[in-house]
Amino acid sequence: MIEIRFEETSDAKILYEQMKAKSFYIDMVLREQSIIVSLAADTQDFLVRELVEFIVKTKEMKWMDEILAQSFFYSDEEERNHILHIADELIRESNTVWSHKPKHDCYQLLHASLQDIIQADLSFSFASYVRFRLRVYFAELHRFVEMAIDEYKLEQEYQSFVEALRQQLGSRKSRLSCLHLVFHDSFVFYDDKGHRLNQERLVKYIDSNILKDQDLYVDTNVIAPLLSIAPKIIHLYTAHTDHNMVVTIRNVFQERVKLYTVGEFEKMRQNL
Structure with missing residues (x-):
């Protein structure tokens, strides 16, 4: 049996509902801020994949938004959303957008970190897992946010360049x-x-x-x-x-x- 404890009830509900659709794999119970899973030996990889999906879909953008606000001091919501969209695209297409392969693959980092701790008869805090097991993953998120900021600045410069050329054109016969x-x-x-x-x-x-x-x-x-x-x-x-x-x-x-x-x-x- 594995118990995953969350700080927010909403997170527990989101993961529970996500896995509920595939509940024929495992038995589980939602109890306030915890999910209790009866884990068979052959379902360990399934639980790891579900947790990776939960992090990517529910937490990743929020964490990158925090990086933007706290590390790079972006306060404008529209500006942050634009940069986050770029960062998300860079992560999804990292093997094709950039000429070099990323030092670490974000999803592989998550998968490896969870495989290390998902085992029978375990109770763990999701917050503690994030704090102590995801340092390299967060470093990768930080790197992608930096690249997204650079891309965003280039876009802004290009838009200013295009607008200046339009003004030149508008003044000519x-x-x-x-x-x-x-x-x-x-x-x-x-x-x-x-x-x-x-x-x-x-x-x-x-x-x-x-x-x-x-x-x-x-x-x-x-x-x-x-x-x-x-x-x-x-x-x-x-x-x-x-x-x-x-x-x-x-x-x-x-x-x-x-x-x-x-x-x-x-x-x-x-x-x-």
Whole structure:
């Protein structure tokens, strides 16, 4: 028999209800702030998995929120929620988002820590388990929160950059009614007649004042010509819609951008 004692009755109820749906595995009783489980030898792994699920679904976000508030002094609820969402995504996708594998896997840490203590004829406090067994796990949560904060700051900087470019665009008159932009390995500009604009001609379009703004770094090959020409419509042909520059063009020029496949460009040229 195992007794798990919680400080909060709500936590005991949540775990009990979570396991109740799978009660054909084990016998258990909810008694105020405790769950008493009759544990057979072959159900130890089941209980470990259920506790890991309880921690991940019920406690993990709360703990990261506490880290944000207490260690990094974030007080704005909306800001914290945004960072927590990023942290949660980083944890779930840690093996694909980052180029290096995390030093520890959060779920493996939880699983290993519980396997060490889940055994027959045991009574333990969940709070004590958290305090003394999850130090490495909390260090991992802290690391993911730090990464999420960095990601959040980059997002904020990018949004400020995009807004500054929108303001630049809003103050300009269109020098071409439309522009055709083809992106495969590189960006190639065409005018409204389908004639390619070489680099020399694009440089002549560029307004030097854009490049003199020390507070705003503007790409000279793509963004600077687009801002300087300020076309009313940009016909963008590409298969790489998630490319950073493509995303930025769409964010800055918004409804002016019309998206097509690369194959549609030749059809367009034949109709001009």
